[in-house]
């Protein structure tokens with residue numbers, strides 16, 4: 012399996028993989044593929060990684076830049092999606108490991124909204140003053156690369172369509 016940056020030719024496959032994977036997620040809005048398209052159109056994808064196996068896209072991970080309160084330079088991970096027929100084979104973990112490796116070079120940390128039972132294994136955790144709107148705080152998690160403790164509202168790019176005030 013190869014983890015690499017997306018190319019223009021991957022875009023239809025990325026949409027298909029994300030759409031299929033998100034049918035497995037109860038909290039999915041069904042708009043994740045569109046969010047990625049909007050981020051791309053706005054040149055807001057700081058990272059757009061595909062997992063390729065046997066010439067096919069089997070996993071995908073997006074990173075966009077986020078503010079955490081008054082702190083800039085946070086990498087927001089998501090959406091993350093793996094083709095359901097390929098779950099449990101380490102594809103998601105490999106995408107996250109490569110993302111963390113790359114983000115360390117330019118960001119002060121990574122943040123995401125997701126299941127702590129999954130992301131805890133990569134070192135992500137909730138912080139007392141970290142949040143996103145009315146989302147239960149245990150689902151808002153960060154991994155810091157430096158000394159700064161994440162503090163405040165995670166301001167997503169407008170492509171996510173969240174109602175936020177920072």
Ligand SMILES: CC(C)(COP(=O)(O)OP(=O)(O)OC[C@H]1O[C@@H](n2cnc3c(N)ncnc32)[C@H](O)[C@@H]1OP(=O)(O)O)[C@@H](O)C(=O)NCCC(=O)NCCS
Pocket residue numbers: 032033035036089091092093094097098099100101102103104105124125126128129
């Ligand atoms: C979450 C997802 C990306 C994981 O991808 P994956 O390639 O199957 O993950 P890995 O193979 O690296 O890891 C699998 C492990 O994670 C666990 N896991 C997966 N989703 C989990 C969740 N929501 N909560 C707890 N554990 C989870 C699996 O049980 C498995 O555990 P094991 O290692 O003890 O067997 C994939 O299940 C997916 O695309 N789900 C639908 C979309 C989604 O939920 N995206 C994340 C949104 S925050």
